[in-house]
Amino acid sequence: MSSDFDPVAEYTDKTKKSAEWFARSREHLPGGVTGNVKFYPPYPVYAKRAKGSHLWDLDDNEYIDYMLCFGPLILGHGHPRVLQAVHDQLERDGTTIFGPPHELETIMAERLNRIFPCAERVRFTNSGLEATLHALRICRGFSRRNRIAKFEGHYHGCYDEALVSLTPSEDTAGPYAAPQPVACSLGTSEYTLQSVQVLPFNDTEDTVRLLKAHRHDLAAVIMEPIQRGFIESELDFLKTVRETTEELDMILVFDEVMSGFRADRLGGAQTMYGVTPDIMCLGKIIGGGFPSGAFLGREDIMDVVNPVTRGKENRVFHGGTFNGHPTVLAAGMATLDVLEEPDTYSYLNRITGKLRTGLNDLFKRLGFEAIAVGPGSTFNVIFADECARSYRDCMHFDASLRRQFDYGMLSRGMHFHPDKPLYTCTEHTDEDVESTLTVAEEVLKKMRSSE
Ligand SMILES: Cc1ncc(COP(=O)(O)O)c(C=O)c1O
Structure with missing residues (x-):
């Protein structure tokens, strides 16, 4: 990084209290954080309060928030209708959680079954990770096959199978036509890899070939229909995956933890593409900012957890003390109330489009090979001459330019989580976007002049 533009130094200059708390946290939490993704060097911003599209750190620096807790806060921070719903639930029910079934579980399930084409039956979980984990188990239980297929670079949560080949290095990943399973976490067993x-x-061609070659042992294919929120499925590819899984009697699982409510319309990526999976997973937004998840889909497959129709020896175990938590569902229902209003998605699309297009205009005008890309209310900024089609393309993005851009934005009041996609919310205003573009122009010019 050039000596006359040092955005990391600018960042550390402005965030002294975050540095102090990071030092203190490290004495008690490995790396000072409760999940690895929350860390970025030299230390992350420590949050103090937030409202709408804005967030303040411990030094009282104000940011426009484009991290939004990695996606759930599609209505921004502390939306009045979400806060009211949580307050009302606690007042009305007189408890945080009942234990026995309650009405809101059914009401939310009815709603999700109406919104998503593939949905006929729903089970709730406490995170996206749990949703995909249980979904894969029901696929194995239903089909009585043991293995699952996943796409290289797709994220489904942080457990053994899901982490296989999430971020393999080029020298371990094998040829793209026949990618090798690579353990992306210590602690992954050989059995998991196999x-x-x-x-x-x-x-398309190699995916179909591999699925056919393993037709007798694969229970399911799980995928992010929009990889990491910005790499779209090519429509012919997605349709072929659907047709092939149907032909081979494999269950197709869409992990819509991210895309479920962040595609460009209500109904998730499956509605956007017009391709219906057998099972889908949700998370993030359905809890209105509280821990949440769900797996849902075809009645016959979901029936493998059914304690009414199946005996113990003949069903899949699904449990969870906090599943269907009333406070979480109340916050989720309030969030969906707003998302189902007629103008919400057109607003989200307009405001995100304005930011994305504004950034792309700047990149072009200032001579950067960079793109802001992604459908709906999530996108990524990549320093490359064209958008990626897969994880392998992402290996060739210019990480050093992205780093300068991220820290330059961060130290000027734009909450970008370095190297991660950006998220927008209904509370981002035209003024927010305009000031973000003004700051982006300043940062990009500094990057140019310090080359
Ligand atoms: C597509 C996808 N699946 C699953 C998960 C895991 O969700 P959670 O962090 O709630 O466990 C995530 C989280 O980012 C995700 O983006």
């Missing part, structure tokens, strides 16, 4: 078939995203 139980996962890795597939090349957006590569």
Whole structure:
């Protein structure tokens, strides 16, 4: 990084209290954080309060928030209708959680079954991770096959199978036409590696070939229909995956933890593409900012957890003390109330489009090979001459330019989580976007002049 523009130094200059708390946290939490993704060097911003599209750190620096807790806060921080719903639930029910079933579980399930084409039956979980984990188990239980297929670079939560080939290095990943299962976390067993078939995203021919070759042992194919929120499925590819899984009697699982309510319309990526999976997973937004998740889909498959129709020896175990938590569902219902209003998605699309287009205009005008890309209310900024079609393309993005851009934005009041996608919310205003573009122009010019 050039000596006359040092955005990391600018960042550390402005965030002295975050540095102090990071030092203190490190004495008690490995790396000072409660999840690895929350860390970025030299230390992350420590949050103090937030409202709408804005967030303040411990030094009282104000930010426009484009991290939004990695996606759930589609209505921004502390939306009055969400806060009111939580307050009302606690007042009305007189408790945080009942234990026995309650009405809101059914009401939310009815709602999700109406919104998503594939949904007929729902089970709630406490996170997106749990949703995909249980979904894969019901697929194995239903089909009586043991292995699952996933796409290289797709994220489904932080457990053994899901982490296989999430971020393999080029020298371990094998040829793209036949990607090798790579353990992306210590602690992954050989058995786990063998139980996962890795597939090349957006590569129709090789995906079909691999699925056919493993037709007798694969229970399911799980995928992010929009990889990491910004790499779209090519429509022919997605349709072929649907047709092939149907033909081979494999269950197709869409992990819509991110895209479920962040595609460009209500009904998730499956509605956007017009391709219906058998099972889908949700998380993030359905809890209105509280821990949440769900797996839902075809009645016959979901029935493998049914304690009414099946005996113990003949069903899949699904449990969770906090599943269907009333406070979480109340916050989720209030969030969906706003998302189902007729103008919400058109507003989200307009405001996100304005930011994305504004950034792309700046990149072009200032001579950067960079793109802001992604559908709906999530997108990524990549320093490359064209958008990626798969994880392998992402290996060639210019990480050093992205780093300068991220820290330059961060130290000028734009809450970008370095190297992660950006999220927008209904509380982002035209003024927010305009000031973000003004700051982006300043940062990009500094990057140019310090080359
Ligand atoms: C597509 C996808 N699936 C699953 C998960 C895991 O969700 P959670 O962090 O709630 O466990 C995430 C989280 O970012 C995700 O983006």
